[in-house]
Amino acid sequence: MQGSFHLPKHRRTPICIARTLRPAFLRMELNRDAPSSPRKNVRERAIHMSQSENFPVGSLLIRRDLRPMVHVFYRFARDSDDVADDPGLAAEAKLQRLAWFEAGLDGDSDGAPQGLALASLDRPEPSHHARQLLAAFRWDARGGSCATWGELLAYCEDSANPVGRFLLNLHDEGRAARVFSDQLCTALQVLNHLQDLRADHLRLGRHYLPADWIVGEGARLDDLGADRLSPQLRRAVDRALDQCDALLTGAENLPGVLRSRRLAAEATTILWLARRLSRHLREQDPLAGRVALSRLDFARAGVLGALVVLRGQTSAQAQRSAWEEEA
Structure with a gap:
């Protein structure tokens, strides 16, 4: 899949990777002895990853001491998703390599270094959530x-939701x-x-x-x-x-129940960006070209996050004022 915060095709996630984390951080190279292991320049991959994500999870809003663990989790998710x-x-080759990633989670020295790095963290939750991602x-x-x-x-239960749960666990x-x-x-x-x-289909x-x-609606799968x-596929x-907007309405409660103000700020920025992307997808044609968030979208979302961190303004207050300005 191409996202977590997409988040594959770059999506996940989700506060997701889904592909929803967005660090320009990539240090480990794939094991040379891995089955069919691709070898790309590390900096090239980091640039590609940072440009392809939708939502800035793993950003400076995350507490400094937690960022390395977020990056390790993201690296595992991103590379196994690729x-x-x-x-x-x-x-069969994909399944073989995914088994190699799981072997790393099991502590097998011949397993993927991304899995070994996760397994070495001094908490059990990251490996559990990573196994759910592998199932997807x-x-x-x-x-x-x-x-x-x-x-x-049901697919999102394994492919996206574990990323948010990982971040919740990380912040206790x-x-x-x-x-x-x-x-x-x-x-x-x-x-x-x-x-x-279109890309998924073709x-x-x-x-x-x-x-x-x-x-x-009277369309065909080939129409993708x-x-x-x-008009039918539209x-x-x-x-x-419509379903996404309903989910986001429920998710607007998230920042208000989080104890971590920084995580609440992160959730606020992502909620706003998700609303923006939903609007863009209604107004534009995803088959005619990739519908994406703009730099201005990210800048405005950053301001909303800052309001939460600096002034304690709630997500609902911040987003309501932002949408009123937009209208």
């Missing part, structure tokens, strides 16, 4: 596609935040899927927009490869955006 989304690898990536590797909205939600947040974090991560994941409708033979919605949305996309 395996599942590599159009040049057969399904295996599904991707086998060419999985979503027949219904329920299937897409309570379980009250989990449902709102899941809503945010799921929305981010779906938005990123909508950005990549490069990977996958689709995440529910097939029953596509067919129900067209150079513009048909309706299916808008239906998904």
Whole structure:
């Protein structure tokens, strides 16, 4: 998949990677002896990663002492996700390499260094959440596609929500935040899927927009490869955006239940960016070209985050004033 905070195709996540973390941080090279291990220049990969993410998780808003752990988790998620989304690898080769990543989580010295780095952290949660991500990536590797909205939600449960839960655990947040974090991560994941409708279909033979919605509106799956949305496919996309907006409405409760003001600021910026991306996707055609957030979008989101950190302004207050200005 191409995101976490997309967050694959660069999405995840989610407060997600989904592909939803956004550090320009990449230090470890892949093990030379890994099965079919790609070898890219580290700086080149870092630039590619920083440019391809939607949402700035792992930013300066995260507490300094926690950032290294966020980066280690992100590196694992990003690199294992890239395996599942590599159009040049057969399904069996992808599964073999994903097993190598899991071997690292198991502490196998021959496993992926990204997994070993996660396993070496002095907490059990990162490895648990990483295994959930691997379950989603295996599904991707086998060419999985979503027949219904329920299937897409189940997929996001493994592919996106673990990222938000990882950040909650890292900050010792309570379980009250989990449902709102899941809503945010799921929305981010779906938005990123909508950005990549055409690329997923043409490069990977996958689709995440529910097939029953596509067919129900009178469109065909092959329409995902067209150079513009048909009216029928537009309706299916808008239906998904309606669901995302409902999820984001629920997720607006997240900053208010977080004890960490910095994490609340991070969530606030991502919520605002998600709303912006949803609006862009309604106004633009994701098949005609990639719909993306602008530098101005990121700048405005940063101001909202600063309001939370410096003045204690709540996410709802900050976002309401921002949307009033936008209107």
